[in-house]
Amino acid sequence: MLINVKYIMGSDLIKKHKITVGNKKYPLSIERSKTRKKSYTGLYDAKDKKFIIKVPYFFTDNDSLESFNMLFRNTNLTEYIQEREIYYKQELQKESRFSFKQGSTFLFKGVEYSLTINVNEELSKPEIKLIEDKIMITVKRKEENSEDNIKKIIKKWYKKNARPYFKERIKEHFYIIEDHSKYNFKFEDLKFRLQDNKSTWGSVNYKIPSINLTWQFIMLPEKMLDYIIIHELTHYASPRKRNNMHSIKFEKNMDKFLPEHKEIEKEILDRYTYVFQF
Numbered sequence: 001m002l003i004n005v006k007y008i009m010g011s012d013l014i015k016k017h018k019i020t021v022g023n024k025k026y027p028l029s030i031e032r033s034k035t036r037k038k039s040y041t042g043l044y045d046a047k048d049k050k051f052i053i054k055v056p057y058f059f060t061d062n063d064s065l066e067s068f069n070m071l072f073r074n075t076n077l078t079e080y081i082q083e084r085e086i087y088y089k090q091e092l093q094k095e096s097r098f099s100f101k102q103g104s105t106f107l108f109k110g111v112e113y114s115l116t117i118n119v120n121e122e123l124s125k126p127e128i129k130l131i132e133d134k135i136m137i138t139v140k141r142k143e144e145n146s147e148d149n150i151k152k153i154i155k156k157w158y159k160k161n162a163r164p165y166f167k168e169r170i171k172e173h174f175y176i177i178e179d180h181s182k183y184n185f186k187f188e189d190l191k192f193r194l195q196d197n198k199s200t201w202g203s204v205n206y207k208i209p210s211i212n213l214t215w216q217f218i219m220l221p222e223k224m225l226d227y228i229i230i231h232e233l234t235h236y237a238s239p240r241k242r243n244n245m246h247s248i249k250f251e252k253n254m255d256k257f258l259p260e261h262k263e264i265e266k267e268i269l270d271r272y273t274y275v276f277q278f
């Protein structure tokens, strides 16, 4: 790899340089920080289409450029830039995945519905109905159809539907506790809570038997909800080894209770992680 570094112009704190990759030139920003002691780091910023190298305050321009060369010496910059740009585009798509306007689409139990908003002044509170391939929302006044308000209405509706449905699915898989667990509590004793956590799909508590599930699973196909429920219940059937929640025994149990669990997990990760951003 050959980087052609050319000094352009600069202030005292950030000096601008250019990196040539293939036949394109990209700006390089040197960002000096007083809290950074000796380490440096760098990346390609796909939003601004520039490289950034973050270095300690006392690094000279040459130190910084040398650090840049060290950091990327084994990297194919053309491929790296491409990867970063694809990733950036995907992230943008995720963010803009949800809009709350006429014609926006929403998933419910894995099926897609398109949003229709009506006004009915006779109503006392907003209504939601699924009719064929539509999710119909009726509000009392025209002003109530702001995206924020529609989002609130849909979220409330999702959670209201999730509660009995998730419980029914937990009951379906409760044989994991009855037949395979040393914890012998009854289904009625298992506390259940919907959580709003974007980073954890579910969790269990061993002391008070309880299961927390992320409500956004209401959007996904049933097998994916079942996957997270079976995963959580399997914790009660697989003794923990110190801090290792997912022991070999746990994996073996998962293979037994849901042989295709790895494929399902992959499908969630590949296609559906954006739903957790709702």
Ligand SMILES: [Zn+2]
Pocket (backbone or CB within 6 Å): 231, 232, 235, 245, 246
């Ligand atoms: Zn787990």
